[in-house]
Amino acid sequence: xxxxxxxxxxxxxxxxxxxxxxxxxxxxxxxxxxxxxxxxxxxxxxxxxxxxxxxxxxxxxxxxxxxxxxxxxxxxxxxxxxxxxxxxxxxxxxxxxxxxxxxxxxxxxxxxxxxxxxxxxxxxxxxxxxxxxxxxxxxxxxxxxxxxxxxxxxxxxxxxxxxxxxxxxxxxxxxxxxxxxxxxxxxxxxxxxxxxxxxxxxxxxxxxxxxxxxxxxxxxxxxxxxxxxxxxxxxxxxxxxxxxxxxxxxxxxxxxxxxxxxx
Amino acid sequence: xxxxxxxxxxxxxxxxxxxxxxxxxxxxxxxxxxxxxxxxxxxxxxxxxxxxxxxxxxxxxxxxxxxxxxxxxxxxxxxxxxxxxxxxxxxxxxxxxxxxxxxxxxxxxxxxxxxxxxxxxxxxxxxxxxxxxxxxxxxxxxxxxxxxxxxxxxxxxxxxxxxxxxxxxxxxxxxxxxxxxxxxxxxxxxxxxxxxxxxxxxxxxxxxxxxxxxxxxxxxxxxxxxxxxxxxxxxxxxxxxxxxxxxxxxxxxxxxxxxxxxxxxxxxxxxxxxxxxxxxxxxxxxxxxxxxxxxxxxxxxxxxxxxxxxxxxxxxxxxxxx
Amino acid sequence: xxxxxxxxxxxxxxxxxxxxxxxxxxxxxxxxxxxxxxxxxxxxxxxxxxxxxxxxxxxxxxxxxxxxxxxxxxxxxxxxxxxxxxxxxxxxxxxxxxxxxxxxxxxxxxxxxxxxxxxxxxxxxxxxxxxxxxxxxxxxxxxxxxxxxxxxxxxxxxxxxxxxxxxxxxxxxxxxxxxxxxxxxxxxxxxxxxxxxxxxxxxxxxxxxxxxxxxxxxxxxxxxxxxxxxxxxxxxxxxxxxxxxxxxxxxxxxxxxxxxxxxxxxxxxxxx
Numbered sequence: 071x072x073x074x075x076x077x078x079x080x081x082x083x084x085x086x087x088x089x090x091x092x093x094x095x096x097x098x099x100x101x102x103x104x105x106x107x108x109x110x111x112x113x114x115x116x117x118x119x120x121x122x123x124x125x126x127x128x129x130x131x132x133x134x135x136x137x138x139x140x141x142x143x144x145x146x147x148x149x150x151x152x153x154x155x156x157x158x159x160x161x162x163x164x165x166x167x168x169x170x171x172x173x174x175x176x177x178x179x180x181x182x183x184x185x186x187x188x189x190x191x192x193x194x195x196x197x198x199x200x201x202x203x204x205x206x207x208x209x210x211x212x213x214x215x216x217x218x219x220x221x222x223x224x225x226x227x228x229x230x231x232x233x234x235x236x237x238x239x240x241x242x243x244x245x246x247x248x249x250x251x252x253x254x255x256x257x258x259x260x261x262x263x264x265x266x267x268x269x270x271x272x273x274x275x276x277x278x279x280x281x282x283x284x285x286x287x288x289x290x291x292x293x294x295x296x297x298x299x300x301x302x303x304x305x306x307x308x309x310x311x312x313x314x315x316x317x318x319x320x321x322x323x324x325x326x327x328x329x330x331x332x333x
Numbered sequence: 334x335x336x337x338x339x340x341x342x343x344x345x346x347x348x349x350x351x352x353x354x355x356x357x358x359x360x361x362x363x364x365x366x367x368x369x370x371x372x373x374x375x376x377x378x379x380x381x382x383x384x385x386x387x388x389x390x391x392x393x394x395x396x397x398x399x400x401x402x403x404x405x406x407x408x409x410x411x412x413x414x415x416x417x418x419x420x421x422x423x424x425x426x427x428x429x430x431x432x433x434x435x436x437x438x439x440x441x442x443x444x445x446x447x448x449x450x451x452x453x454x455x456x457x458x459x460x461x462x463x464x465x466x467x468x469x470x471x472x473x474x475x476x477x478x479x480x481x482x483x484x485x486x487x488x489x490x491x492x493x494x495x496x497x498x499x500x501x502x503x504x505x506x507x508x509x510x511x512x513x514x515x516x517x518x519x520x521x522x523x524x525x526x527x528x529x530x531x532x533x534x535x536x537x538x539x540x541x542x543x544x545x546x547x548x549x550x551x552x553x554x555x556x557x558x559x560x561x562x563x564x565x566x567x568x569x570x571x572x573x574x575x576x577x578x579x580x581x582x583x584x585x586x587x588x589x590x591x592x593x594x595x596x597x598x599x600x601x602x603x604x605x606x607x608x609x610x611x612x613x614x615x616x617x618x619x620x621x622x623x624x625x626x627x628x629x630x631x632x633x634x635x636x637x638x639x640x641x642x643x644x645x646x647x648x649x650x651x652x653x654x655x
Numbered sequence: 656x657x658x659x660x661x662x663x664x665x666x667x668x669x670x671x672x673x674x675x676x677x678x679x680x681x682x683x684x685x686x687x688x689x690x691x692x693x694x695x696x697x698x699x700x701x702x703x704x705x706x707x708x709x710x711x712x713x714x715x716x717x718x719x720x721x722x723x724x725x726x727x728x729x730x731x732x733x734x735x736x737x738x739x740x741x742x743x744x745x746x747x748x749x750x751x752x753x754x755x756x757x758x759x760x761x762x763x764x765x766x767x768x769x770x771x772x773x774x775x776x777x778x779x780x781x782x783x784x785x786x787x788x789x790x791x792x793x794x795x796x797x798x799x800x801x802x803x804x805x806x807x808x809x810x811x812x813x814x815x816x817x818x819x820x821x822x823x824x825x826x827x828x829x830x831x832x833x834x835x836x837x838x839x840x841x842x843x844x845x846x847x848x849x850x851x852x853x854x855x856x857x858x859x860x861x862x863x864x865x866x867x868x869x870x871x872x873x874x875x876x877x878x879x880x881x882x883x884x885x886x887x888x889x890x891x892x893x894x895x896x897x898x899x900x901x902x903x904x905x906x907x908x909x910x911x912x913x914x915x916x917x918x919x920x921x922x923x924x925x926x927x
Contacts, residue, residue, distance in 0.1 A: 095842060102849060113856035118714075120866040125719040134717075246694045253698035261709035271713045397770055397926055416672045416926075421773040431768035435688035444687060447680045448772040476691070496772075 080177050084185020085192065087168070088158065092193070107201045110142050111135070111208055114266070129268065132212070132297050139210040140292035141265035143201045144223040147194050148285045151227035152256045154190045155234040160244050162186065163330055173331040183235070183327040187320065190231055194224045211296070218295035226288020229312045230259075232319030239326040259283045264290070287311050346372045348500055348531055349394060353403035356389045363389040365555035366403060371500075376522075376532040378542045378549035380641075382649050385552040387535040388428060391504045394533065396420050408499065421449060424498030424530075428505050430489045432477045438488060439464065439473040446495040459495060466521065467491035483514025490521065501525065503534040507541060519544055539641035553649040563641055570647055571639040572600055574617035578610045578624060578631035585610050588629060595623040613643070672926075673918060674777035681769075681782020682789065700794050703743035704801060710861075711735055722863065723809075724885070725894035733807040737816065737887035738860040740798050741823055744791055745880050746851060748824040751787035752831030753847050757838055766925055776921035780832055780914060787828045788821055795820040810893030819890055819903075823883040826906030829913025836920035854880045879905060 092099060119134035130137045162169035162182070172182050198220040205211050234251065241247045262276055263269070263285035269277050280286040287308040294300030349371040356364040364386040371377045379387040392398035393405060396416040405412055407419050433441050442460045451459070464470045467487040472480065480488065486506065493501060506522070507515040522545060526532055536542055542549055543563045551559040551566070559566055578585075588610045592603050595612065604611040610631070614620040617636030624631075689696050711732030723729040759765035766779050795817055802808050831847075838844055858881040864872045875881050886902040889895070 098842060098845065102845075105849070106852070109853045109856055113853075113861065117857075117866050118718075118861045121718045121721070121862050122714075125717060130717075245692045249692070249695040249698045253702055257702060258705050258709075261705050266710060267713040267717055269713075271716055273712070276709075276712070395771055397767075399926070414672075417675055417773040417775060420771060423771075425771040427764075427767070427771070429764070431764035431771075433684070433688075433765055433768070434763050435691065435765075436684070437691075440687045444680070444684045445768070445772065447683055448677075448769055448774050450675075450677055450680075450773065 081181040081184040081188060083177065084172065084182050085189045087172070088186065088189035089192075092189075103197050103200050104204070106146060107142065107204045110146070111139060111204065111210070114138055114142065115208065115210065131299065135208060136210050136212055136297065137293070138266060139205045139208070140216070140219050140223075140296040141263075141289045143198060143205070143219055144226055144285060144288040144292045145260050145263070145265045146201060147198055147223040147227035148230055148288070149256060149260060150197060151190055151194055151231035152234055152251070154193065155187075155231040156238050156244075156248060156251060158186055158190070159235050159238040160241075160248075163239060164242075164244070169327075169331060179328040179331040180324045182331065183324045187228065187232060187235060187323065191224060191228050194227055195220065198223050213296075213298060215298065216296045219292035222288050222291035222295060225309075225312050225316075226284045226291070229284040229288075229315035229319060232316060232323045236319065236323040236326040239323065239330045259285050262286075284312055284315050348373050348408055349533065350406045351390075351403065352405075354390070354393065354400055354405055355402045356386070356393060356398065357401045362555050364393070367550075367552070367555075367557045369550055369557065369560070371531060371533055373499075373531055374526075374529055376526050376534070376545050376547045378546035379533075379535040379552055380537065380539075380542055380549055380645060381535075381552035382537065385649070386555040387552055388504055390552075391502055391533070391535060395423060395425050395502050421496065422499050424493035424496065424501040426486075426489050426493045426501070426503040426506055428508070428535075430485050432485060432488060432492070434476075434478050437474050437476060438469055438480070441477060441488060442492055442495055445492045449496040451496065456495075463491040463494060466494070468517070481514075483510050483517065486510060486514070486518060487521070490518070494525070498530065500531045500533060503532065505535055505537070507536070507538065515541070537645075539645055543641050551645060551648050558648045559644070566644050567639050567641060570644040572602075572613040573615050573639060574613075574620075575637055575639055575643060576612040576614060576617040576620045576624070577635045577637070578612070578621070578629060579633045579635075580608050580610070580631055582608045584608065584632075591627045591629055592624060595620055595627060613639070673775040673922065674781075675774050676778070677774060678778040678780075678782035678785060680774070681779060682786045684782075685786040696790065699747055699790070700797050702746075703739045703794070703798055706739050707732065707736055707798075707801070723892050723894075724889045725892060727809065727892045727894065729809065729892070730807075732805070733809060733891070734888070735861070736798075736802050736807045737891045738858075738884045740795060740802075740816065740820055741880060741883035741887045742855050742858075742860055743798065744795060744820045744824040745827045745854075745883065747791045747794060748787050748826075748828040749831045749847070749851060751790065752783065752828040753835045753838070753844055756783055756832055756835045757841075757844060760835065760924075766921065770925050776925065777918045779921060780917045783832065784825065784828045784914070788824055791824040791828075792817070792821050795824075807891075809891050812890045812893040812895060815890045816887050819886055820883075822903060822906045822910075823886070826879065826909030826913070829910045829917065831913070833913045833916040833920065836917060836924060854878055858884055860884060879909060882906070 115135035115138050119138070122130075122134040127133055127137070169182050173179060202211065202216065202220060205216075237251070238244075238247070258279075262272065262279050263283045264280055265285075269280040269286065272280065290300070291305065291308045294305060347370050349369075351370075352368050353366045354364060354368070355362070355366045367386075367390070369377075379390060381387050389398065393400050393412070394407060396407070396412040396419050399413055408422055410419050412419055433444065436444060439460060442463050443456060446456045446459065447453075461470075464473050467484075467490065469484060469488060469491070472484065477485065477488070490503075490506065503522070507518050510518065519541070522532060522534075526545075532545065534545065546563060548562050549560070549566070550557045559570060561569065578588075585605050585608060588605050589603055592610070592612070596603065596614065601612075601614045604613070610624075610629075612620045612624065621634050621636060714735075715731045718731045720728050721731055721734040723734055766776075769779055770776065799808075799813070799816055803813070834847060838847070857875055858878050859875065864875055864881075867875065882902040882905045886899055889899055
């Protein structure tokens with residue numbers, strides 16, 4: 071039956087909606103997806119790298135550019151994921167209210183949630199692949215296993231994006247929320263998750279902060295993929311931690327979407 | 334008559350005078366040389382379809398848009414030179430609410446008063462008075478965004494009164510409101526008029542114009558096509574009664590020929606729409622009888638008095654303008 | 656309300672249709688508006704602090720001692736701190752004068768409502784910029800206290816960082832408002848925000864310009880933020896030279912040009 075067929079595949083309809091919507095800004099999306107990594111890699115990898123390499127990179131195990139690049143890849147994915155989760159969910163429920171339009175069709179709130187998160191994940195894969203290509207052009211890709219940095223970065227970013235979507239779906243007003251979210255959660259996470267230096271350089275409270283942050287686990291995995299030398303136990307530990315976040319975050323988001331859509 | 338360019342004496346009757354007032358946006362002529370006068374204490378209306386030039390005229394009177402040519406005096410002053418001085422004595426209710434979404438209801442009134450340079454002390458009492466006027470005292474500390482359309486409109490009107498304006502400009506004050514909200518607003522505006530405030534408003538609700546306006550002009554395509562009191566306009570441009578005959582869709586074909594003998598008096602006419610025939614006549618009942626005699630078989634008939642709406646449609650046409 | 660005072664003389668040269676001399680009312684409005692979103696206000700103070708703590712602490716050991724202005728050897732956090740303050744002054748001023756102003760211009764219709772009263776467009780421009788400066792000044796003062804507390808200030812001249820940060824913010828806020836009057840939608844604002852990122856990263860926040868080849872040094876020396884960073888870094892170590900006046904002049908030009916353009920544009924947008 072056509073109705074059943076439609077409902078089986080329709081989280082993809084939501085992905086399609088977001089994709090069509092994003093196509094209007096395709097040029098600027100692509101330009102930003104290329105320029106952002108370029109700018110970060112040049113300024114930090116090459117510029118700051120000059121200072122670090124001059125001082126000695128013994129503790130890093132690689133030149134600074136090769137060390138910082140996978141970290142920047144994971145951090146960029148997390149920031150894009152957080153921005154999109156916040157804007158798409160607040161936009162869908164409040165600014166343009168398109169999620170209410172969708173929930174008047176056979177689409178379920180769960181499909182709207184899954185489709186929205188799915189779109190963000192696809193977008194992140196594209197961005198991360200592009201990042202990887204630009205990294206290689208800088209000579210920052212030292213072995214083929216670096217491709218595993220893509221799932222590591224996207225996984226960590228989505229582990230964070232799912233609860234963000236859940237929280238944003240629960241809130242009526244964005245002004246204070248977005249400030250708190252980005253200034254007190256996203257920015258500190260970006261800074262304290264070992265992107266720029268090993269977290270062992272932080273005091274103990276900073277190391278605990280990093281250990282709680284999904285981004286640090288993603289960064290460690292991406293760096294392990296890029297540079298090698300990680301034990302399988304630590305890889306499993308990081309993967310397990312991120313899966314735990316997803317296992318809690320995704321159902322949480324689905325639940326908050328259901329409450330918001332049918333209230 | 335255009336008043337001389339100086340502060341008018343308190344008793345000067347003409348508050349707004351326009352002669353050959355024109356507004357162009359590039360090649361588009363929004364207002365094509367209009368003349369009108371508004372006197373103190375009057376309620377003056379601009380009627381017209383969308384795009385007739387009403388809002389452009391209102392913006393020129395509000396001193397937020399310069400005239401392209403022609404002469405305009407507000408309170409005896411030239412808006413080009415004395416914009417802020419005139420605006421200090423005007424109240425403006427724009428077509429779309431421009432309430433401050435970052436502030437509460439009370440703060441909206443208070444800060445707006447501060448824009449006029451009103452001192453803080455007197456302002457607090459004034460704000461309380463306006464909250465009562467707008468029936469919003471119990472929502473004083475609420476945010477503006479979740480208010481209903483009627484509440485927002487009342488707040489906008491209250492806000493426009495914060496500086497005790499001599500002239501209140503209202504651009505489509507009740508568009509989009511439910512009947513209750515409209516009647517509450519009309520009541521508030523009527524009270525203002527009683528207290529001596531000069532009202533200048535645009536509307537495309539004919540009942541609103543008939544309720545509120547002492548005098549009005551009908552605009553179309555940037556020009557004034559008629560001017561006068563509502564009753565006088567009806568007398569001049571329509572008949573006493575209208576008989577409406579309703580048919581199946583398309584069933585009114587050939588009605589004009591059959592009705593040729595029904596019309597007798599001066600100004601009487603027939604308008605044929607796909608599913609209706611309108612007879613503009615002095616005696617509606619008589620016209621219906623004559624139509625039945627002429628062999629017309631309508632599904633239903635209705636006889637009513639002519640309204641401003643008939644005048645409006647007569648002068649500005651039935652085709653959709655937007 | 657330093658801007659109001661400075662603009663007092665404007666009353667004589669600018670017609671009253673443009674300026675009623677009451678821009679402080681806009682500041683009064685902002686203090687009311689931010690009572691409802693005080694978290695937004697507070698959060699702005701923490702952002703540069705997070706950067707200072709995270710990058711200062713983490714990179715200190717990786718980078719070692721850095722050469723500051725006038726050849727002063729500096730710890731990495733002491734090298735970084737004035738640059739973060741300059742960047743935060745830029746970010747705050749630009750955000751206030753672009754995103755916030757655009758919202759009020761196009762969505763809230765705030766300025767349309769204001770210009771229906773007896774205020775003029777220059778009141779609006781000056782008022783918003785004054786507010787941006789007050790807010791930025793509070794953040795800068797707070798950051799400076801933290802710097803001193805962490806022992807990152809290297810000379811008594813460091814107190815001059817506060818007024819200098821205000822000058823930087825004034826220049827960026829004026830230009831930001833002028834840019835906003837040309838903005839069509841939020842997509843354009845993303846471009847503005849993005850333009851700040853390379854400026855922040857390349858203007859020598861994290862390292863001296865000597866890592867660049869000669870031609871690139873010349874390009875970066877044209878960027879406004881580079882002047883802000885160089886100014887604050889020099890004040891921090893007390894490396895006072897006539898060259899600092901050049902940095903100040905750069906921001907004075909931005910302020911005057913931005914303000915003039917904003918006023919003309921607001922008039923054209925709102926009073927037509």
